[in-house]
Amino acid sequence: MFGPLNRRSVLTGIAGAAALGFVPTRFAIGQQAKIKVGLLLSHGGAYAGPGIGVTNGIKLALAERGGKIAGREVEFVMVDDESNPAKGPENTHRLVTGEKVDFLVGPVHSGVAMGMVKVARETEVLTIIPNAGFNAATGPLCAKNIFRTSFSNWQANAPMGKVAIDRGYKNVVTITWKYAAGEEMINAFVDRFTDLGGKVVKQMALPFPDTEFQAHLTEIASLKPDAVYAFFAGSGGSKFIKDYAAVGLKSIPLLGPGFLTDGVLPDYAEAAEGILTTLHYADALDNPENHKFRAAYKAAYGKEADFYAVQGYDAGQLMAVGLDAAKGDAAAKAAIIAAMEKAEIKSPRGTFTLSKSHNPIQDVYLRQVKGGKEVVLGVAQKAVNDPGTGCKIA
Numbered sequence: 001m002f003g004p005l006n007r008r009s010v011l012t013g014i015a016g017a018a019a020l021g022f023v024p025t026r027f028a029i030g031q032q033a034k035i036k037v038g039l040l041l042s043h044g045g046a047y048a049g050p051g052i053g054v055t056n057g058i059k060l061a062l063a064e065r066g067g068k069i070a071g072r073e074v075e076f077v078m079v080d081d082e083s084n085p086a087k088g089p090e091n092t093h094r095l096v097t098g099e100k101v102d103f104l105v106g107p108v109h110s111g112v113a114m115g116m117v118k119v120a121r122e123t124e125v126l127t128i129i130p131n132a133g134f135n136a137a138t139g140p141l142c143a144k145n146i147f148r149t150s151f152s153n154w155q156a157n158a159p160m161g162k163v164a165i166d167r168g169y170k171n172v173v174t175i176t177w178k179y180a181a182g183e184e185m186i187n188a189f190v191d192r193f194t195d196l197g198g199k200v201v202k203q204m205a206l207p208f209p210d211t212e213f214q215a216h217l218t219e220i221a222s223l224k225p226d227a228v229y230a231f232f233a234g235s236g237g238s239k240f241i242k243d244y245a246a247v248g249l250k251s252i253p254l255l256g257p258g259f260l261t262d263g264v265l266p267d268y269a270e271a272a273e274g275i276l277t278t279l280h281y282a283d284a285l286d287n288p289e290n291h292k293f294r295a296a297y298k299a300a301y302g303k304e305a306d307f308y309a310v311q312g313y314d315a316g317q318l319m320a321v322g323l324d325a326a327k328g329d330a331a332a333k334a335a336i337i338a339a340m341e342k343a344e345i346k347s348p349r350g351t352f353t354l355s356k357s358h359n360p361i362q363d364v365y366l367r368q369v370k371g372g373k374e375v376v377l378g379v380a381q382k383a384v385n386d387p388g389t390g391c392k393i394a
């Protein structure tokens, strides 16, 4: 796919020529050109907040490097993916074939990721997914040029299956948005929970990004499960938490992946009190990288960082590892990929490496909202490695 005669090897030859006093114009111009990074993220609707977090995070990683990677300035080109899966391929092409970006970074939404991954595979553009958990992106649809700095939908949710059993919950109702991420997240939880003896009383789903929860909440009250497992995110997550409390359901424990509660504090602190979640990050993680990152983010943006920002920041870190190894030559894909595959990212979430299918191998933490704060109760599952089933990277 990225054969031995790539631009990097051509550059080696050119460097030799330069030593002899001959510098071709194309090389001189190429070295001055900015690295073009395409950001395919949601600019409005339920996932506007996550889109902003990722953008701020990657820009912070760049600012920490003086605005340059491997001596080259970086230019961002932003496209709104509209959280619209149907427009995924078209919006991706605007960046890849239209803008000819060196790196593609996005999206937030798993449905959009389906179309984006298809284009990334066809065009072989260097790609980093900074949020969407779409399992297949690092499973059957994996590719040499596609990396992820976030999570797989399976990875963030399976650990809670055991936590729920350990807490004595036997009968659970699940509720989510009906799209790839919702389905994959609920399946991951349900598979682990039922394997360990739990029973799912009812599975509920609303179209994305619907937030008319009332009828479902009324039904949950009548079913009286031991607990409810929910995936909603962004502004939909905040609305669900608020409505759940408002109809008096707080006596039924609410569980979910951390997407549910991230970004809801401090505004919905009372409604969120007690919610138990699993995620690969928590604001309160006590490590030097997290303290430094959170302080720098607050200084730069005047607000607290969330995990979307962490994932964007780590996308910037991973990109820098690749480009540094290739001495800034964005066309040297084989060298960039080789370095990224071996990367050890010192992330605010804790250091992580990448699996063979290019998904982070990372601890998943158990968190609970207590006294208006997201408290880390411990590690729900250590070094969770998505199996990457069906991934064949040559």
Ligand code: BEZ
Residues within 6 Å of the ligand: 050, 108, 109, 110, 111, 131, 132, 133, 134, 181, 233, 234, 259
């Ligand atoms: C997703 O669609 O993959 C997703 C969106 C928001 C939070 C987490 C996952």
